[in-house]
Amino acid sequence: MKKRIIFFLSLCMVGMGIVVLNSCTEDELFSIKEVVITWETPAELVEGLPLTETQLNATANVPGKIVFTPALGTVLALGNNQELKAEFTPMDSKYPSLSKTVNINIVEKYMPVITWGTPAVLPLGDALTDEQLNAKANVPGTFVYTPALGTVLPLGENQELRVDFTPSVATHQATSATVMINVRDVVPIKYSANSAMYTGEQSFAFNVSGAVGSLGNNPAAGFTVHVTNTAKFVDKDVEISSLSLDPTNAARIMVTLAEMIYADDMITIAFDNSGSEIVSADEQALLSFTAQQVSIPVAGANLLEGNSWAGFEGTADGNSAGAFGYWVGTALPWQRTTDLFASGAASMKYTGGFDVKPLYGMNFGDNLDIQAGAYEVSHKIYIAEGSDLKMLRTAIARKSTGWGDDVAATWDVENVERGTWVTIKQIMNFPVAYNISDKTRYSYYVQASLNVGVTGDQTFYLDDMGLKKVDVAPRP
Structure with missing residues (x-):
């Protein structure tokens, strides 16, 4: 014989009570001898919130009606151990009615953190x-x-x-x-111009405008060190091993790199403060700065100090642009002038466009007797107002090698102040000795390929070439 299934709904609202229905087989229903109400103690409820089925969730093991006191939707006052009561009336009169109580705590609203x-x-x-x-x-x-x-x-x-x-x-x-x-009344700290200086084979330091109060938890964050050496095919960022304060100078930051740097490298450091915790003693953040060149210290004497060839002081004919020891082949665009000079009585003037004629300094080797190594080469330059020249190129070449370049360098003059004499310099690696025994020239080029977007004639003056020996080794 098939057993009948009796279905009944659980927790259905009927007026102010709840009809509690379950499903079970007829045999299961007849086997129930004791009515049981199941109702766990509810979690605390925040004041101002009404009672819901989350709190009034009592159930019975037989069909019937449950009436809760207080009723669903009631808002209780603040206080602990408040009684909730469930009164159960079975649908089958053979079962007795019964009730159960639980306590609830009504607590103050939580305090935000x-x-x-x-x-x-x-x-x-x-x-x-x-x-x-x-x-x-x-x-x-x-x-x-x-x-x-x-x-x-x-x-x-x-x-x-x-x-x-x-x-x-x-x-x-x-x-x-x-x-x-x-x-x-404070000023944020910033990088001090031209302060970055080589201090060792894997280190350099730079100054800021005020005392540093803290480098933060990750001092190197935001810094980028880049090394370029065109002749040695190097162009890369270099990892910073550590960054610390000079113990004797709170305005000087010391940088240690993960690899060696050399005299003929172009080394720059840049800083983005968005991820940095570096602050001054007045809690001012170190300002971001774009790439700044790290200088190599040069202590030697200027080997061309007072040299008439280096200062364009000697005179010659038109093929030499009027300057002894030089050659251009035509009078223009290069011409020795006494109208403007940094020192002495003359300088070399350029007036013209691009790729016209280089200026060959034929007596470079005649005026020197130097060994291979790293040297700081400098020039004084005066760029006329209105000239938007970006780059110059220089090269050292020997007759014995067919005038092929031993050393070539580009000079970034785009941001050089106009209308005044400015010294530009960089370190070069001389691969061989230069002296009077091998005819050697130092040449100047004004090239369109280095001045993209620049048009029209350019006017500038050169004077007082300098040369100093650098004790730091060149890149091998």
Whole structure:
């Protein structure tokens, strides 16, 4: 014989009560001898929230109706151990009615946790931004700041910033927090121009404009060291092993690299402060800076000091552009002049376009007796107002090798100040000795390929070539 299945609904509202129905076989129903109400003690409920089926969730093991007191939707007052009662009436009269109680705690709304660090010193005259007004909470909501975003605070210490937070969730209450800020007449620290200097085979240092208070947890963050050596096919970023403060000078930062650097390398350092924690003693961030050249220290004497050839002082015919020891073949675009000079009584003037004629300094070897190695080469240059020249090229070549370049260098003059004498210099590696025994020239080129986008005639003057021996080794 088939067994009949009896179905009944669980927790269905009927008026103010709940009809409790389950499903079981007829045999199972007849086997139940004792009615049992199951109801776990509910979790605490935040004040102001109504009772729901989350709390009023009692069930029985036979069909019937449950009436809860207080009823579904009731908002209880604040307090602990408040009684909830369930009264159960079975549908089958052979079972007795019964009830069960549990207790619930009604607690105050939770306090949000606001996180708001003490802001760094604010320079006088700077407005408040989200860098200072940056409180966070552990629940969603709205923040209202006093003073408001954009306010310019007066000079002074321990000025209060306040945030009033209103949660957007019903379980949490409104709250507020304060921090103090110092407004001082300070200037952010920045890189000191031309201060980066080689200090060792794998190190250099640079200065900033004020005392550093802290390098932060990751001092090297944001720094990029780049090394270029065209002649040796090197063009890469170099890893920083460590970055520290000079123990005797808080305005000097020392950089140690993961590999060696050399006298003829072009070494630059750049900084992006977006990920850095470096601050001054006044808690001002180190400002970002673009690539800055690291200089190689040069202590030797200028080997061309007072040399008439290096200063274009000697005179000659037109094929020599008027300067003894040079050759150009035609009078223009190069011409010795006494109208403008850095020292002495003359300089070499260039007036013309690009790829016209190089200027060959034929007596370079005649004026020197030097060994192979690293040398600092310098020139004084005066670029006329209105000239937008970007680059020059120079080269050293010997007659014995068919005038092929031993050393070639480009000179970036795009940002050189116009209308005044400026010294430009760089370190070159001389691969051989140069002296009077081998005819050697030092040549100047004005090339279109190095001056893309520049048109029209350019006017500039050269004077006082310098040459100093560098003790740092060139790249092998």
